Amino acid sequence: MSRPLSGMKVVGKPRRRVDARAKVTGQTRFADDLVLPRMLHCKLLRSPHPHARIRRIDARAALSMPGVKLVLTGADLPIPYGILPVSQDEHALCLSRVRFVGDPVAAVVAVDEITAFEALDEIQVDYEVLPTIADPLEALATPEPKIQPYGEGNVHKKVALEFGDVDAAMAGADHVFEDIFFYQGNTHLAIEQHAAVGAVDPDGKLTLWSSTQTPHYVHRALARVLQIPAAHIRVIAMPNGGGFGGKSDPFNHEIVVAKAALVLGRPVKTCLNREEVFYCHRGRHPVTMKLKTGVKSDGSIVAMDLQTLLDGGAYGSYGVASTFYTGALQTVTYQVPRYRFRGCRTFTNKPPCGPKRGHGTPQPRFAQEIQLDKIAAVLRLDPARLRQSQLAKPHSLTANYMRLGTISLSECIDRVVEGSDWKNRYGKLPFGHGIGIACSSYLCGAGLPIYWNTLPHSGVQLQLDRSGRVTAFCGAAEIGQGSDDVLANLVAEVLGVDPFDIRLVTGDTDLGPVDLGSYSSRVTLMMGHAAIQAAERARDLIAQAVSAKLEVPVARLVFADRRVFDAQDPARGVSFAEAVQVGEAMHGTLGTTGSYRPPESAAKYKGGGVGPSPAYSYSACVVEVQVQPETGWVEVEKVWIAHDIGRALNPVLARGQVEGSIYMALGEALMEEMDYRRLPRHLSAALVHKFPSMLEYKSPTTLEMPEVITYLVEDPDDAGPYGAKEVGQGPLLPVMPALANALYDAVGIRVDEVPITPEKILRALGDRTAHRCGPKSFPFIEWPEPLRVPPPWEGGDGKAQNEGPRRRREGAIVAPDVAQPGLSPHPSTPEGRREKSDETSPAPELPEVLR
């Protein structure tokens, strides 16, 4: 979709975002700001045990408290759900077993929050404590008791893929490097705590307002669990007070307040406290990695072999996708002729991990970029040049069949090398002071939806009337990233009006066409295309009418400055409102739609659904550090980052996304971690979260944020709207390894894990032989036979040679398993789309519930 880029009025101009005024006046309404008449309040009772069977729940005392209206337990919501069709393993309230500290067991609804809170203390739960699994090593070694009824023991998923004969290529390499890395888990820490309000509409339908990034998926989960036709449920994603991936699963509390509202016929609200937000988690998976790379003496890669071991926590969440993502994008930055990837996700008795900014890719990126630095050191090559010399080729297929578009990484590297004066400073700064470089790439939207279907991934509808009003409807959720601004920006550009002229209705499943949600950096690209298509259709209708009125050929009409006029005689024209009027007179009421679905992927093997994207963004980063060798204290002095964004639709927002990514990356690199500990045995063997508070979970403040020099490199990609690619996640990826590499330049040590704390730096400085701190071994894992897919340059066609025929799992697209009142039953989802749960079939032994 290439179009002239000159003469644009809105796209590319630094502008105040359309929702800025609401935000700076405190008028943006977040979910917890909603208050409805007769609204009740809900609190969840969460498990104090990391693993236990629920024997009995006695809610009698709680129910007898004045003001308490309802107590719900697992038996009230017995249908499982989960974000991925292959992991329908969650229950809104645990049925018979709790799997981590914080797993919800019961819900209280009362007249006010404090009564609900006090009533939690009055619910007696009798638990039978079970042994716990603390980490992936224990999970591999301890198949029983199984945390989940599916998977192999406590292994959730193993995947193995091989693109070309890796062992043969390694044997022919001049050097083979093998390193082990650990990337600690961390969490999103959006400042807004999750909140939701459920209410029954006057006509009996259900509405849920929630701080969610994915209203469409919440919609599906509600229909499934509550057994209500999806068309009778409305989900409204309120503007999120930050998402970062932490609000993209359907959550327990959302389903609970919806159910409570249905039972009581009154609005019900809940707002999680900060501790509960830590338990919702779905953040970065802790990953141990073994990376083996064969190179020629000039440093060029001949083969790469990656193994990853993920700590998934207690539920599936996005975990299967996360596992594939720890391998899928290793090939899109540099040329990797042959590649083997094996990944394993384990269940542990901890809050479930899922997608956080960069979903599954920061961990292997950390490994690869540090290893490249080691390769450069051994081969005495300049790390920047080593990267430059083997960048992936634009418009090519990778070994694992990712179809690449534009790549401006070379220019990105040039910019940060120049900006940081790399050539005069790398390897030349005094002891304690150093710089390091790393690169990365990221997707612009997942090529496949989360559940298999052939529908659009994003839709936009426009409605125009004679007043000149343009309203844009779209299901996309505004999570702070500026998706509303992108929508207004693009529609305004096409129709020649100001973005502030456009009314927006977004994130509402009743009013807007489906957009899959704000995840995988997909919204700008996918919603953007849909918006342009809808706007161009509206423009064409209007142009036809204006052309007739002015007697000017359509091709000569210009839409700009809130007018439609003759390009050859700009005085000859009409106002935009008038143009809509003549359009309405000619065509009747004006409305158009646009939609977008990504192109077919070239990866035809099982697992090839994770990684393909319409386009890839690229980043290069240089980090400068000052290290105090006596204390191990690191000060980040400055960061240079260049991001290949295709086109910056609004440079103010684009820069904000880059700097926000750097900030979040520095937190991951230096301090943030989800850490757990066992309580002393004489108290309990419980495995508890070490830091479920913002004070103890350290994140960077204004005092830690260094100076950042941001370069937006614009080389429009035909796959993006006006050439735009993503910017919300990619720039996070190179920062952690660039920082680790800077440490090496500064004091000659390798810290092969994050967070890089002063303690680990001292440990590496004290290691007189390896000068290293990091994991020493990668556990033995019995891998399945890999699917063998010959790379494109070895005659492959994207299919695996050793894979049996695959059945595409066609399923109920909108709402599985819903009995529609008065209608014939909805066809149920075919077997196999869902993992079996012991808590559905056969019915588990349910605890006794006393009310």
Added chain:
Amino acid sequence: MSAVGSFSSHPPTRLSFKLNGEPVEILVDTYKTLLEVLREDLGLTGTKHGCELGECGACAVLLDGRPILSCLMLAAECEAVEVRTVEGLADGACLHPVQEAFADLGAAQCGYCTPGMLVSACALLEKNANPTRAEIREALSGVLCRCTGYLQIFEAVEAAGRKLAAGLPEKTGKTP
């Protein structure tokens, strides 16, 4: 039954103070924080919360001109004080220069930390319209922002300071 020592069992108390320039007189539950009274009893939801434990700064408001964490302050302690919240920064429809600068320069992404940042920035600029970067960092260090990386916030505070120092009319009236 009601739990012994239940918070909710104490009688409410009368409170009068000044809120965004207007006198307020209400009955408040003694256990309620200023944050809760502002958001729930008075309907001023502009002030946010991210922890209710004094950790994030989202709930900052100005108390007699000084930023405080409204989640750590009991409303009952606020007798006769003057409270200013994000709702009290603009003059009618005219934004405060700090609000203008935040809006124009990308200092509000999700906007959730923004009220706390804005009132903290106002408190700083009222004392010192020409702060250094270090002074801005210090003044805002109690408010966490998870979106912006802070740099555009610093720039907005500097831009607003320049405007204030240049003696431009405090309210610019720029819209929207």
